[in-house]
Amino acid sequence: MIPAVMPTYDRKDVAFERGEGSWLHATDGRRFLDFTSGIAVNNLGHCHPYLVKALQEQAAKLWHTSNLYRIAHGERLAQRLVENSFADTMFFTNSGAEAIEGGIKLVRKYQYVNGRPQRYKIICFEQAFHGRTGAALAATGNEKYLQGFGPKAPGFVHVPLNNTNVVRDAIDDETAAILVEPVQGEGGVRSGTGEFLRALRQICDEFGLLLFFDEIQCGFGRTGRLWAHEWFDVKPDVMAVAKGIGNGFPVGAFLATEKAAAGMVFGTHGSTYGGNPLAMAAANAVLDVMLAPGFLEGVRERAAWFHPRLEALVAKYPRVLAEMRGTGFITGLRCVVPSADLVNALFERQMLTVGAGDNVVRIYPSLVAPLADLEQGLAIIDDACKALTARLATATAAGAGNG
Ligand SMILES: Cc1ncc(COP(=O)(O)O)c(C=O)c1O
Incomplete structure (x- = not known):
């Protein structure tokens, strides 16, 4: 039976009831770090006072x-x-x-x-x-x-x-x-x-x-x-x-x-x-x-801090990530693995991102995300890439065994 909401989206099974800055609170009690920002909409985070x-x-x-x-x-x-x-x-x-x-x-x-x-x-x-x-x-x-x-x-x-x-x-x-x-x-x-x-x-x-x-x-x-x-x-x-x-x-x-x-x-x-x-x-x-004076400078400064750290993850996980792209906080990670695998691995770790063309995962924190939130996001990406690399290693070993 067709759902009451026309099924033109493949929605993740989560609903949010409250947002604050970079964070979204789900109806089931989970808290997610939002690096999608409503697809480049919530540039000033959720519920900016x-x-x-x-x-x-x-x-x-x-x-x-x-x-x-x-x-x-x-x-x-x-x-x-x-x-x-x-x-x-x-x-x-x-x-x-x-x-x-x-x-x-x-x-x-x-x-x-x-x-x-x-x-x-x-x-x-x-x-x-x-x-x-x-x-x-x-x-x-x-x-x-x-x-x-x-x-x-x-x-x-x-x-x-x-x-x-x-x-x-x-x-x-x-x-x-x-x-x-x-x-x-x-x-x-x-x-x-x-x-x-x-x-x-x-x-x-x-x-x-x-x-x-x-x-x-x-x-x-x-x-x-x-x-x-x-x-x-x-x-x-x-x-x-x-x-x-x-x-x-x-x-x-x-x-x-x-x-x-x-x-x-x-x-x-x-x-x-x-x-x-x-x-x-x-x-x-x-x-x-x-x-407001200094706002956009602040965005550029935090982005300049963020980019090399994303680049470092690309260098650290060459079997998962191929390239970091972007300016300011319109950033993307081009993947070696299917980009949906990374989006899903991040979602399992309660971080929201969205895929794009060219096998890219868009990394769109809010423009007001403090360094602590950016640091947390980097740690989650690191952990997800580590898990995906381990999965690839297991698959390769299994493949070698079969051969
Ligand atoms: C560059 C660009 N143009 C146009 C649109 C369409 O905007 P809307 O979904 O608000 O109609 C989008 C939406 O993602 C977009 O990214």
Whole structure:
């Protein structure tokens, strides 16, 4: 019999009732170290007291009015994001996929209002992930996710990451934009190189295309800077954000320069909930914490402490781990064993992580995890890798015996 919750996820048999910082308390009494952070969402940990207070205060005042009226918190948040990014304007959504969809509409409309209505194609990258709705799914381009859902939305071309020649070859008279995650999350914590991302900027300028960054997973402090692209000294025309912006309250946004947003006039886009007072209270509070002097420096410092220790584990367990990847706290361990084996071994030791493409296990502590939590996480990874190595040794010995 089909469960009441549609079975589209292979959920672990655990439910959580309470969270605090890096820790989640399960209904069965177990306590887990959370190095998934809701898949790069709880960047400020669970139940950050400042965020709890902001949301509680807003919940007691006003939840929702619709976008038919001005929303003061939203105007304030938009202004602050404009001041702290390349953008001049933005639209609030409820999720990442909606932010991508909005950005796709925006780049096409830009070409349309500039007298190039034939330009609708978007160049995307292999192993990208942009969400599960119609156009976002087509931008993701993964056949596994597309199968059985009818014709793929037209206009998305996929090329390998970090190869400028193939990008140039993919451009034709119908190309409108290039969409890229500066650091791919689901794809396996794979980063675009600075050289490549800057070359994309040049190509866009040369061909009259818009450069559209998806920072849904890598943005909002995850890399140790507010925006991942700050590491690469390159600016997009459009950017989608979500996840960390609300720390668990569902909110997203697509941001754009004034020039890129030229076609997004009255009536071109809308959302019932997008940017409602609750979401805006959560997101303003997140920004208060992230923009506080020293916050992002602190993230970078702890990440700089963490990375060599992860590297040391890669060196210590060559039969289990192949490589450490990442910037700040968007980190991944590429495995030699199936990545699910490591995720499961960590889960047995009450630590939460999530797999990704390229046989990678994502290691996403919260950005506020103290060194003690990071140390504990490293000890658990060490123990899990030790057990997996021992299991491999036993299997090899058994195999040798059989031979
Ligand atoms: C880079 C990226 N883009 C888009 C999405 C889709 O976001 P959402 O699940 O909020 O629709 C995700 C979600 O994992 C993502 O990582």
